[in-house]
Each structure stands twice: as C-alpha cells, then as structure tokens.
Amino acid sequence: MMAMGGAIGTGIFKGSAETVSLAGPGVVLAYVFAGLLLLVVMGAIAEMAIVYPNTNIKGFVLKAFGSRASFVIGWLYCLLWLAVCVIEVVVAGSFLQYWLPQIPIWLLSLGCTAFLIGVNLMNVKHYGEFEFWFAGLKIAMIIVFIVLGGCILFGVIPSGQTDYWSNFTEHGGFFPNGVASIFSALLIVMFSFGGSELIGVSVTEAKDAERVLPKVIKNFVWRIILFYTLPILVICGLIPWNELSDQSSPFVQVLSISGLQGSAHVMNFILIIAVLSAANSGIYGCTRMLHSLAAEGEAPRAFAKVSDKGVPVYSLALTAAALVSGSMIAYVAQDQVFGLLMAFPGFVVSLVWIAICLAQLKLRRSYPTNPSFKIWAFPYITLFTTAALGIIALLFVLDEGNRISITASLVVLAALTVISIFKFKRT
Numbered sequence: 047m048m049a050m051g052g053a054i055g056t057g058i059f060k061g062s063a064e065t066v067s068l069a070g071p072g073v074v075l076a077y078v079f080a081g082l083l084l085l086v087v088m089g090a091i092a093e094m095a096i097v098y099p100n101t102n103i104k105g106f107v108l109k110a111f112g113s114r115a116s117f118v119i120g121w122l123y124c125l126l127w128l129a130v131c132v133i134e135v136v137v138a139g140s141f142l143q144y145w146l147p148q149i150p151i152w153l154l155s156l157g158c159t160a161f162l163i164g165v166n167l168m169n170v171k172h173y174g175e176f177e178f179w180f181a182g183l184k185i186a187m188i189i190v191f192i193v194l195g196g197c198i199l200f201g202v203i204p205s206g207q208t209d210y211w212s213n214f215t216e217h218g219g220f221f222p223n224g225v226a227s228i229f230s231a232l233l234i235v236m237f238s239f240g241g242s243e244l245i246g247v248s249v250t251e252a253k254d255a256e257r258v259l260p261k262v263i264k265n266f267v268w269r270i271i272l273f274y275t276l277p278i279l280v281i282c283g284l285i286p287w288n289e290l291s292d293q294s295s296p297f298v299q300v301l302s303i304s305g306l307q308g309s310a311h312v313m314n315f316i317l318i319i320a321v322l323s324a325a326n327s328g329i330y331g332c333t334r335m336l337h338s339l340a341a342e343g344e345a346p347r348a349f350a351k352v353s354d355k356g357v358p359v360y361s362l363a364l365t366a367a368a369l370v371s372g373s374m375i376a377y378v379a380q381d382q383v384f385g386l387l388m389a390f391p392g393f394v395v396s397l398v399w400i401a402i403c404l405a406q407l408k409l410r411r412s413y414p415t416n417p418s419f420k421i422w423a424f425p426y427i428t429l430f431t432t433a434a435l436g437i438i439a440l441l442f443v444l445d446e447g448n449r450i451s452i453t454a455s456l457v458v459l460a461a462l463t464v465i466s467i468f469k470f471k472r473t
Contacts (some may be wrong), residue, residue: 047438054323059320059321064234067276067287068223069231074278082236089421091103093417099417106406114463117462117463117465123460124335128134128368131372132371132372135321135369135372139155139158140375141321145311156373158325160229163366166326166361167357177330180326184323195283198210210283213286214282214283222410235396236396281299337349389451403432406421
C-alpha cells in the first residue's frame, strides 16, 4: 500500500491530462510499456531482497558497485523524494483552495506539511496502518471512477450521448500525433510510476519479506498498470482527447458528465487524499534513505538518530524544512514550482531503476544463497530493461521543455559524483 500510495498521485490525477494531450488515446501503450519495465525492476528488487535480507536499494548498489555509487544513488533518491513531496503538498494546497479560495496556496501547503509531519512522527507500525487506509481509500475511489465511467461508456448510465466509442477512432485516430508521441508521453509516465520502488526501501522494516515480497510485487505491478490504463481509457472514451481542459483534472470532467450532484466536491476530496498519500509515502522514503546514508557514514551521523518510536527524527526535520521551503517558493512563484521540479523526479527515477537493474546483473553471479524467487529470462530481460531506461533518461536530457530542470539535475549528479570521489578515495 505504501508503494501504491507513492505511485498513484499527481501523475495520474493531474498528469494524465498532459499525457493524453501528447499522444491521444494511444498513450495507454506508454503506461503499459512503463509498467512492464517496472515489473522487471521490482522483480530484481524481490530477488536481491531475498538473498540479502534487511538490505534496501542503496544497500544493493553498495554490494554491487561500492560506496561511491551507493552514495550518489542514495542522495539522488533523497532529493527525488524531496522534489516529489514539495510538488504534492503544493498541489494539495491548490486543491484545498477550491473550498477555501480566500486562503493563499502557500499557507494551505504549510498546513498539509504540518499534518504529514505529524503522521510521520508516529511509530512505524501505526504509520503503516495509517498509510494502508490512506492509500486504500484513494484506490477504492479510483475503482469507483472506473466502474462509473465504464457504466456511462457502455450506456448503463444514460448521459444523452451514445457514440462515445467513436472518440477512440475519430479526432485523428488512436495515435493522433503519431506513434512517436508515445515516447514523449513516457517522460511524464516515468514521473507517474516513480515511487513504486519504495518496496525496496521499506523491505528492511517488513516482516517475513522472503515469503511475502515476490507475491506482493507481482500483484502490485499489474494493479498499477490497471489503475492507470483503465481510467485513461474511460477518460478518452467519454471526452475527445483534444477537448480535455488543462484547467481541471480529467477525472472531474468525467464526473461532471455523469450528472451526479456534488461530483466535483467528491473528486476534489479524492484528489487531496491522493496527493497527501503520495507525499506521505515520499516522506517515508526520503527519511529512511537519509537514515541509511548516515548509518553508512555517507551523511551526517545525526541523521541516523531514531526516536523511541523508531522514527529518524533529524532526517524528518530536514525533510520538514525542505517542505516548508517548497511551500514558501509557491508564495513567490507558484507557476514555476511545477515546471522546475516536475522533470527532476522522472529523470532520477530512470537513473535509480537503471542502478537496480545493474546491481542485479552484477550480484546474480555471486549470490551466497539460491533465492526462492528468480527473475525470468535472465540476463536478457534485465539488459533490455536497462537499455530502455537509458533511452528514456536520454530523452529527458534532449527534451527542450525540461532544459532548466535537467541542467540542474546534471549539475547535482556531477557534484555528487565529485564529492564521492574525494570522500571515498580508497574505494
């Protein structure tokens, strides 16, 4: 549920409008393709987690490539989630403003930040229970949306229109902007699917991971694909892809067609739950990775300190400071926050997934034990996934619309690499 909460947020509820505008109904293929890549990545995590219990993503990279690589990947992952959390709390503030228009977004975002920090101060058992229901409510609402939209699409619920299926073939066809547009949409899809690898971070706090993890990962990936592709098929069926408005969520527009009273308020509540759940998972991922870095001597030792409830308090304090700063950025430049931060998570997700695949390729030859679960078609499927992710990362770099964000990303990557060289001279 934590991984589901991290992966289902702004990317689907807000980002789906942009992906559909780029590739039309055919964008579902981008989600399916990214989902298959995710399946391989998650399979690699499960395999390594069984062989090396109580080890997270950074630990796998450390075993495979040493301290320098784990230092770079660990810090990139922290910065990834800091950026995502800032985006999510600012988006949550913008959704709350629908009900509270007189209160500025930055102040509402600060309120969301305070709420999430309070949740993350809980004992990990209570936190997990909270996030289970948080993400569960959001997923239940998506299922309701799929069922409701499907009933309208098949005519079970009358809406005054009967030719919805033509929306898949008219207005330029299933690929109105050409098949190549799928690759442009992949850049947003990668941001959307980012967070799924949280399973590889939380595995150190899970009980009986060897038995549970492979089954959880298999079911998780297929659910993620369905929760993305089915809503988008409903959206593209009910509303022509070129008539979607970027002023509101496509989900709100579809519910408006249903004619249900108060549908906009219901959907706004769902959106707030969605983005807060994603931010909640992100804060967990960031604080646990900071704790791991500190435990390995790759971050200040203070970040390794945990409270009596098992919460890394100083890591959480740094994350809280970043969220407050992000909320204040929205005070002076709300529109620029999304443009500057959105590409960074997608690019870093590609790099993290590549690192996971490369670690599995390297470690498989020297496993101390034979795992009960092994990824299929090794090494070919892992090599293909690594190459595909490399191409997606290159597309991020070459996309002119992401020039500022990618430049900042590359500067951060270069700085971390240089620091790692001097910090681990003997490695």
